[in-house]
Amino acid sequence: MPSPIISVDHANFSYVTFTKQAGFSGAWHDLFHRQKSTVAAVQDVSLHVNRGEVLGLLGANGAGKTTLIKLMTGILPINTGDVRLFTDQVPFRKRPAFLQRIGVMLSQKSQLAWDLPPLDTLVLLREIYYIPHDAFTTWLAFLTKELAVTPQLHVPVRKLSLGQRIKFELICALIHKPEILFLDEPTIGIDVSSQANIYRFLKQLNRDTQMTIILTSHNTKDIEALAQRVAVINHGHKIFDGTVTGLISRYATVPLLEIVTDTPLDPLPTHVRQVDATHYEIDATALTELPIDPRRILSVNRHNGSLDAILTQLFSEEAPTQ
């Protein structure tokens, strides 16, 4: 059995910050008595990913997903534990040979120069990664065509739409054909059709090149569409690692009726949870009769809980352990 391409063992990481008090007297006080606070962002997390896997990291805001990605990509050093990529590479050492093999796209960090067209940044990356000119031209033409942004290659970044900018950030992360691609919220602020375009493209890339993909997203539909496996992070702990179906069957407690209506229900009947505009869930065990006029129902499905409902329930609980 080949060794995992990513091995995280008992990783811990805490941010140490100093709180600042308001006003002049607060600043004066801070000069002599700085208040230190520690946030344990990643706690005893172990994670092993094989080449060619697509792993979705799920978790509420502040759960520790981005920090975990930063530990795996060497942006942050772990406090204790071990992180290795490609069997023996320690990410934080940031050896050029290691950086050549990973691509990173973080939602809060841009690689693109604001006043220059994306092509200029990409040419700079070509030089940094020593990509041969012909290979660069062919690969870039493929990427821009697949992501439908070829006409925008020469437009200054500040004039691009958010969606176009994000697609070029993705192209920057892919330009050197990395073996592992890390994506933190890759579709935030992107319209539904562009999201579908990005996920179709990533799926194709994973299938054709065996590229390993680690992604975080709050959009569970994206994760379900792309990831064969999910790891759920809660308060810095990994509380689940397995398939989406496995997650649902492990945490689903009640059978649910999933109902689609012709128009939104107003007012919302009791026991009915709105999923989106005309899509509802009802706890089947709470029913003696259907609280929705049957003439308004377009479809009914019985299942054991949606990913969204389970995550809402999981994240509202206090730091459960695996």
Ligand SMILES: Nc1ncnc2c1ncn2[C@@H]1O[C@H](COP(=O)(O)OP(=O)(O)OP(=O)(O)O)[C@@H](O)[C@H]1O
């Ligand atoms: N630079 C920092 N300094 C101090 N604390 C930080 C820093 N970055 C993150 N944190 C804290 O670490 C914890 C984990 O943050 P992290 O960004 O990893 O979460 P996340 O799961 O990616 O959240 P989100 O879904 O909101 O992006 C949070 O409590 C956050 O406030």
